[in-house]
Amino acid sequence: MTLNPRRFQLLIAGLLAGATVVVVRLAYVQLVQHELWLSEAEKQQETLVPVDAPRGTITTRDGLLLAGSVEKVAIYVNPKRIPRDRWSLVAQKLAPLVGRTPPQVLAEMQRRNGFFYLAKGLSPEVVEPVTRLNLRGVGTLPWQQRLYPMGTFAAPVVGFVNAEGQGQAGVEASCQNLLAGEASLVRLSRDGKRIPTQLDEQTEKPGRPGFQVVLTLDARVQWILEEELARILEEVGGKGATAVAMDPATGEILGLASLPSYDPQNLASYPKETWHHRAVETVLEPGSTFKPIVVAAALQAGVVRPDSLVDCSGGGVQVAGFFIRDHARYGILPLAQVLSFSSNAGAIRLALRTPATTLDETIQAFGFGKTTGVELPAESPGLYRPLSSRSWSALTPAGLALGQEISVTALQLARAYAVFANGGLLVRPTLIHQVRDATGHTVVAGGQPTPRRVLAPDVAAAVASMLERVVTEGTGKAAQVAGFRVAGKTGTAQKAVEGSYKSGRHAAWFAGFFPLPQPRMVLVVCVDEPEATYWAAEVAAPAFGRMAARLLQLFGHVPKVEGVA
Known part of the structure; x- marks a missing residue:
């Protein structure tokens, strides 16, 4: 078969044109659109998580603490990020950390569709053993636990908060915006499967602690x-x-x-x-x-x-x-x-x-x-x-x-x-x-x-x-x-x-x-x-x-x- 010189020249020209387009596009992406694609890559590797600020205190005018917050830890689980054949193993490892039996933890995972808090108000000492478990879809986040050290004293004035930390009664409700503060945003790195890890945590946006409310009560x-x-x-x-x-x-x-x-x-x-x-x-x-x-x-x-x-x-x-x-x-x-x-x-x-x-x-x-x-x-x-x-x-x-x-x-x-x-x-x-x-x-x-x-x-x-x-x-x-x-x-x-x-x-x-x-x-x-x-x-x-x-x-x-x- 005899190759037609004219067709050969056209083929070579087409290949060169295609290569030129690829090179130009690659240069454009790497040089002109570098920041855009870097940002997109970071979005796939990182996630922003809001973390509640410490809630403000409520005190009497003479300094008695009626409501305050202490920093605790919450353990979260996301069953969607965990292979189903590993659920039993995850439940077995988490159970002793949250004071439950493995069947109880497993049942909790089975009835959830996604991210949830398995336990809240835990001691900060639990962070290290959770990290050592190195389990995908499992981690810890800071959690503010509300405390009322005076018990029933002045309780109808003070009120209380719900599980999400929102005031539901008393001054806790009426002064919600003052007491709540502003949540910080924490950037968490994610692995190749976009699962949050405990590595490379950094504060993206600092929060503000809640204000202290001093009551007229003596x-x-x-x-x-x-x-x-x-x-x-x-x-x-x-x-x-x-x-x-x-x-x-x-x-x-x-x-x-x-x-x-x-x-x-x-x-x-x-x-x-x-x-x-x-x-x-x-x-x-x-x-x-x-x-x-x-x-x-x-x-x-x-x-x-x-x-x-x-x-x-x-x-x-x-x-x-x-x-x-x-x-x-x-x-x-x-x-x-x-x-x-x-x-x-x-x-x-x-x-x-x-x-x-x-x-x-x-x-x-x-x-x-x-x-x-x-x-x-x-x-x-x-x-x-x-x-x-x-x-x-x-x-x-x-x-x-x-x-x-x-x-x-x-x-x-x-x-x-x-x-x-x-x-x-x-x-x-x-x-x-x-x-x-x-x-x-x-x-x-x-x-x-x-x-x-x-x-x-x-x-x-x-x-x-x-x-x-x-x-x-x-x-x-x-x-x-x-x-x-x-x-x-x-x-x-x-x-x-x-x-x-x-x-x-x-x-x-x-x-x-x-x-x-x-x-x-x-x-x-x-x-x-x-x-x-x-x-x-x-x-x-x-x-x-x-x-x-x-x-x-x-x-x-x-x-x-x-x-x-």
Whole structure:
């Protein structure tokens, strides 16, 4: 066969052209696109893994650690990266490291579709033996374990986190963004089969530890509240109890107790209802603790003066065809004694004489029917139907005078009584004292909006004086503290269940402030469904008195001795 020279030349030219294209393309890839293809190669050899930053601490203002984190280790397994015939071997080697049997580990691998954590919260000492196993699809990563060293103490305030480290209740939830910090990104090398190894770990992007949240709570105040609530529940029984201690001038909450409590470290052992904070989530009718608000509205409207006399009708009052009984056959009483004797008829007559618009405006100005804005999740606004809702009946003013047709939280009531204690200003309750970074520098200082005036100073002072007489001569005598002037009001509220009041189910309240004439603390105590006795004068008032006595001593107040200047 004779080779055609022309065809041979064309073949050679084609081969040379093809080779030229290959050489040019290779040069372009190696020189021009070098960085692009290097990046693609690294993507196949490496992976970025987010690693959570240490979660910030939660402490009281006096330095008690309520929640913190410790660095532990998590062992991960990815069955997809492990040949199935080696699963039994992997399970056998991992079992002793995680405290399980090989069949248990194998079962866990069989029911998973991919990457999962076999165990979390392990000692860092486990890293070395896992690395020595040199198992594909198995490794360790840092893991932050949340600890609550004080157990049940202040737990409903602190809250807890879930398995992913997300706040689910309390300050842990409300301050999630502050506490969580920013995760770092760690670059892990991968072998030829793109399986992560423990080799060549490097931080691609540094994270930021969570901020430290310092609460306004004073650990000593909180302890006194919880101890006294536990005592009263032991003495009289009950569904639960709560107490609020607050600075009336600033709104700073020094104590916020809710019993029964729970241990955030062992949630499964406690009923879910204990996870809620009674002071901000439980709403109850306030009973006679609401009468001072009605008196304040009447004074604001000018229908009575502090020295006025009130006709208490000698045992009851007729309203819209209903006869409402009083506690006793009171006749004409000075306005102050309407409160000190807690006369139902007297309070109703005041409510009926006060223009409905003024009564409604005063109740709303005190913040009822709205959340306080405290830094806790799931806060209830309570239940109040304003006049504008057109749901008022002829009985509504009388019901409000008795602390009915309205439900409040203990924190709402504490804020209301702070108005009487501070001269007429509505403050916003707060739990956050400071927020600090990991070095201890303050990044957010506790600040309060300017208090809003809701009562004239003389009206607030007049009601405060009447509330002092409740303690000295009326239903609140058990709240007295020797050597100190205390003001407050009892409230025994029958609980409404499914639209009607149930016999034997009550809430016992006492709300007050001390020491006069310059109150430094507002204190509210509520016992839900006390059993041995339900009268507030016998349940809540004594508990208030014991708490007040201990708190006054704690803060160094010196009692005044009669006859000594």
